[in-house]
Amino acid sequence: MSPPKYVDLLALLIALAVFVIGDLPLLGYAVAAAAWLAQRGIHMLAQRRMKQELAAGNRQKAMGIVAGSGLGRVWLMATSVLLVGIAEREAGLAAAILLLALFTLSFAAQGLNHLLDDQPEGQGVL
Numbered sequence: 001m002s003p004p005k006y007v008d009l010l011a012l013l014i015a016l017a018v019f020v021i022g023d024l025p026l027l028g029y030a031v032a033a034a035a036w037l038a039q040r041g042i043h044m045l046a047q048r049r050m051k052q053e054l055a056a057g058n059r060q061k062a063m064g065i066v067a068g069s070g071l072g073r074v075w076l077m078a079t080s081v082l083l084v085g086i087a088e089r090e091a092g093l094a095a096a097i098l099l100l101a102l103f104t105l106s107f108a109a110q111g112l113n114h115l116l117d118d119q120p121e122g123q124g125v126l
Helices: 007-021 026-055 059-087 089-116
Strands: none
8 A cells, every 4th residue: 555646735735724723924835835736736747748758768858857847846946935035034934844844745655655666676667
């Protein structure tokens, strides 16, 4: 049994309750949620494009897509935190902590999915 595919979205929903109950800056939540959902959409598009390139036999282009989208997503989240932090310091800190928690949870879930995947040896994505 693998972890849920959308565990990060569940955590984002739970974080909303924590922000409201804990009287934390909702601007920080809104910016972090927008950045997270945007980067998640970019990730899904990049994965689809990577699989198309792999199916066409273009491993180098597929790796470029993975690398470029990964760096772009990190920059998107970091820039979002920086801008909201400039506008309101506490909101920037709240956004940074939320994005760090979401990234860690998502990364761990992806790792567990990969470990528990039923693909035969040597049949990985890249």
